[in-house]
Amino acid sequence: MFCYPQQRTTRIKPLSLLEDGSAVEIEVPDIETSSEDYARRFAGAVGNHFLRVQEKLCLELLRPWPRSTVLDVGGGHAQLAIPLAAAGYDLTVLGSSLSCGERLSRLAASGAVKSTFVTGDLLNLPFPDGSYDAVISLRLLSHVHRWHQLVRELTRVARHAILIDYPSLTSVNLAVPLLFKLKKKVERNTRSFLCFTRKEVSDAFRQNGYFISDARPEFFLPMALHRAFNNLPFTERSERFFEILRLTRFLGSPILIRAEPG
Numbered sequence: 001m002f003c004y005p006q007q008r009t010t011r012i013k014p015l016s017l018l019e020d021g022s023a024v025e026i027e028v029p030d031i032e033t034s035s036e037d038y039a040r041r042f043a044g045a046v047g048n049h050f051l052r053v054q055e056k057l058c059l060e061l062l063r064p065w066p067r068s069t070v071l072d073v074g075g076g077h078a079q080l081a082i083p084l085a086a087a088g089y090d091l092t093v094l095g096s097s098l099s100c101g102e103r104l105s106r107l108a109a110s111g112a113v114k115s116t117f118v119t120g121d122l123l124n125l126p127f128p129d130g131s132y133d134a135v136i137s138l139r140l141l142s143h144v145h146r147w148h149q150l151v152r153e154l155t156r157v158a159r160h161a162i163l164i165d166y167p168s169l170t171s172v173n174l175a176v177p178l179l180f181k182l183k184k185k186v187e188r189n190t191r192s193f194l195c196f197t198r199k200e201v202s203d204a205f206r207q208n209g210y211f212i213s214d215a216r217p218e219f220f221l222p223m224a225l226h227r228a229f230n231n232l233p234f235t236e237r238s239e240r241f242f243e244i245l246r247l248t249r250f251l252g253s254p255i256l257i258r259a260e261p262g
Helices: 036-044 044-062 083-087 096-107 147-156 172-187 200-207 223-229 232-244 246-250
Strands: 013-019 023-027 070-075 090-095 116-119 133-136 158-166 210-217 255-261
Touching: 013 147, 036 044, 044 083, 044 158, 044 223, 044 232, 044 255, 070 083, 070 147, 083 090, 083 096, 090 096, 133 147, 147 158, 147 200, 158 200, 200 210, 200 232, 200 255, 210 246, 223 232, 232 246
Parallel strands: 070 090, 070 133, 090 116, 133 158
Antiparallel strands: 013 023, 158 255, 210 255
16 A cells, blocks of 8 residues: 555534543545535546546446435535436435535525435444445545545445445556646645555455445546646547556556455
C-alpha cells in the first residue's frame, strides 16, 4: 500500500474509546468530500463525464437487487443520490456530521431526490447487523486510516452486496507521486490518499466472509490528467482507445468493486 505524502486525512475530536480502553480520533474524511469545494472537482464536461461513468457502473452492479434498500456510507457528496432515487432504490445516506447532509438537503428541497440522512461514526455504523440490502461507499476507503474497520462495518450491515471504489497500485497511479504537484495544481484541495492492491482489498473482505464478485476499473489515465487537459473529446477518445486495447481492464483506476457474502 502506498500513501501519497501531502495533507493528512481530515480528523475531528472528541476522541472515542476502543474496546481495549485506548482512545482514537474519529475519522471524518467525508466532511471534505461532502463540501461544495470538493463538488467543484466534478464541474464541467469532464467532471460530469466522470460522474456518468461512475453512475452507469454502480447501477449495473446493483441490477440484481432492484428497488432495494441502500445505505451510502459517506455519501454526502450526493453523486449517486439522484440516479439511485430515480431507479427506485430506498436510499439512506450516513455522514459523520450534520454538515455532510447540506448538499442532500438542497436536492431534497428542490424535489430532485428523496433520501434519509443520518449522522454517525463511519467506523461504528449506528445500525443493526444486516440492516440494508446493499451498502455503498465511494470516495472514502482511500481516506480512512483504519480502513479494515470500515470494511468490517460495511460487511456487518449489508445483507447482499457492497460497492466500494479504490485507487489501484496496479495502474498509472504508480507514477502519481511524480505528478503530484500537477495534481495539486489542478485540484487545489488534493489530500493524501491510500492506494491498494486487489489482493489487499480482497483479503480484507474475505476475512469478513465476503468475496469480490465483480470489479470495474473506470479509467486508464489519471483523473487529474483529464482535468488538466479539460477536453471532453480527448477524455472520451483516449479512454475508449485504452479500453479497446484492454489496458483499462488490467491497469485502470479507480476500481469499483462489488462484494457479496459467501
